[in-house]
Amino acid sequence: MCFQSDAGRGGPVKALVIRKRDFGESDLIVEFLCETGALHSGFAASAKRSRRRFPHQFFLPAIYNVEWTRSAQGGQLKRIASCELDQAFPxxxxxxxxxxxxxxxxxxxxxxxxxxxxxxxxxxxxxxxxxxxxxxxxxxxxxxxxxxxxxxxxxxxxxxxxxxxxxxxxxxxxxxxxxxxxxxxxxxxxxxxxxxxxxxxxxxxxxxxxxxxxxxxxxxxxxxxxxxxxxxxxxxxxxxxxxxxxxxxxxxxxxxxxxxxxxxx
Ligand SMILES: [Zn+2]
Structure with a gap:
């Protein structure tokens, strides 16, 4: 996956959820296609438990506004600061x-x-x-x-x-x-x-x-x-x-x- 600078530039970017996979019991790793064309993975802590932070549970047919945290903890996988539904296509x-x-x-x-x-x-x-x-x-x-x-x-x-x-x-x-x-x-x-x-x-x-x-x-x-x-x-x-x-x-x-x-x- 290529990583470009837009995941750390601050401010939300429009993105589609490409795939999501379990990480431990309650976390998710979610992969996004951003409006810039870059693919970014993000770590969604306690995502499966937190219906408040992620009520959409990264529903696939939807467009999101995503923000990553600035501090990467040593690796390329950034924590998802927020992921708000822009529009869903139910x-x-x-x-x-x-x-x-x-x-x-x-x-x-x-x-x-x-x-x-x-x-x-x-x-x-x-x-x-x-x-x-x-x-x-x-x-x-x-x-x-x-x-x-x-x-x-x-x-x-x-x-x-x-x-x-x-x-x-x-x-x-x-x-x-x-x-x-x-x-x-x-x-x-x-x-x-x-x-x-x-x-x-x-x-x-x-x-x-x-x-x-x-x-x-x-x-x-x-x-x-x-x-x-x-x-x-x-x-x-x-x-x-x-x-x-x-x-x-x-x-x-x-x-x-x-x-x-x-x-x-
Ligand atoms: Zn013929």
Missing amino acids: KIADHIEDYARWASLLEWMARSHDELGQSLNYFEALCGVLHSSESNQFHTAYHRFLIEEMRRHGVNPDLKDCGSCHKAIHAESNFSVLEAKVFHTDCRPGWRLTLKARDFFCHVLSDESRIEDPPFLSTEDLQCLDATTLAFLTTQLGLELKSQNFLRQIAESSLPTARDQSASF
């Missing part, structure tokens, strides 16, 4: 699937920072995903973030023509996570992609995605993306996430035809 926690999706974005962000050495500032992008829940667009914004990650990491799948017969595809297609290609449903098995799910995928991958509005996605379109975007990103970049198993089960339970074939594509 709609994300209303559905276990959405909560797991948010947790997977945080895990992805931390792991790609640690293991791929990415140094982009994700704070604004992740806040945008949180705010999308206020207009019930969280599920779409989640997939948009993942597809934008493919662009940022240069792992763009080829979604134009069939990877087998090389002809244009004008209907539903099958997507191969391993081959990074789409196929006619008659040409090759794969994860089902509706026409609109593929349009959305292409749209976000293209340079125009910030200018034009993306196509509106139905529940069925989103289920197709559930089975493909995170799996593709993590497979291509070689990072398996802890939160991924649960999300994979959700995706596969909504796509019964693909369930027994998932290992092959």
Whole structure:
């Protein structure tokens, strides 16, 4: 984790909670993504007992104002002086699937920072995903973030023509996570992609995605993306996430035809 000066500069900084872990019986070590893009860990003494100091218990889908104590006791781990809720996004926690999706974005962000050495500032992008829940667009914004990650990491799948017969595809297609290609449903098995799910995928991958509005996605379109975007990103970049198993089960339970074939594509 990189440590920049903003954790000791005084005054609160806006931050997201990336992960928290137990330390002894009642303490927590909490890792934050600060608005500057830096990742900082903080020591929250008696956090699990102190509902007065930390009533939010570092609820994940939320933005905080965090202050660290100035005196570090020899190490880099600073004590959290205060951590006040700036804004919570409880709609994300209303559905276990959405909560797991948010947790997977945080895990992805931390792991790609640690293991791929990415140094982009994700704070604004992740806040945008949180705010999308206020207009019930969280599920779409989640997939948009993942597809934008493919662009940022240069792992763009080829979604134009069939990877087998090389002809244009004008209907539903099958997507191969391993081959990074789409196929006619008659040409090759794969994860089902509706026409609109593929349009959305292409749209976000293209340079125009910030200018034009993306196509509106139905529940069925989103289920197709559930089975493909995170799996593709993590497979291509070689990072398996802890939160991924649960999300994979959700995706596969909504796509019964693909369930027994998932290992092959
Ligand atoms: Zn074909």
